[in-house]
Amino acid sequence: MKNILVAVDRPKFATQLTAYALELAKLTHGKIWIIHVSAANPTDLLSREAGPQFIYDKRTEDNVKSAAFIKQLAEDIIEQHNVPAEGLLIEGSMIKSIKKIVKEHNIDLIVAGHRKRNLVLELFTEDKKKDLIDELQIPLLAIPLA
Known part of the structure; x- marks a missing residue:
């Protein structure tokens, strides 16, 4: 396992998830890719006029x-454990984003x-998404979160 993707839904669970990936990366001399997928802000003027500006400002701030948190988490892994890591914040559809990162x-x-009810359940059990694992043809390690 040379490339391990950690899908972070909420920052409070990121350390727990990356700990598992870190152990595997150490054993396999792999690299960790930490991603967080967020909803994209509309870029066209007509879409932006549909809602108040503070919603877009808050989403941008979040x-x-x-992005800073994910980047810092990756830097900490590199500095403290000497394991290659990269943090990415991706705006857009979660399914499309994960598929793109897996391929790239x-x-x-x-x-x-x-x-x-969280990321794994939403990603891999909804009707439209339940075949994602089969489509990607790679293993999924589901970590129980407290």
């Missing part, structure tokens, strides 16, 4: 904070959290 970076394993 994205800046998330030759991802061998996806590490994601699992709670009663």
Whole structure:
């Protein structure tokens, strides 16, 4: 497993998820890709006129904070554990974004959290998305989150 993708839904679980990926990366001399997918702000003027400006400002602020957090998490892995890591904030559809990253970076394993209703359940059990694992043809490590 040379390339391990950690899908971070919420920052409070990021350390727990990256810990598993870190152990696997150490064993396989792999690289960790930490991603957080957020909703994209509309870029065209007509879409922006549909809602108040503060919604777009808040989303932009949240994205800046998330990007800084993900980047810092990757830097900490590099500095503290000497394991290659990269953090990416991606705006857009979660499914399309994960598929794109898996293809672009030759991802061998996806590490994601699992709670009663969260990322894994939404990604891999909804009608439109349940075939994602089969489509990607790579393993998924689902980590139970407290």
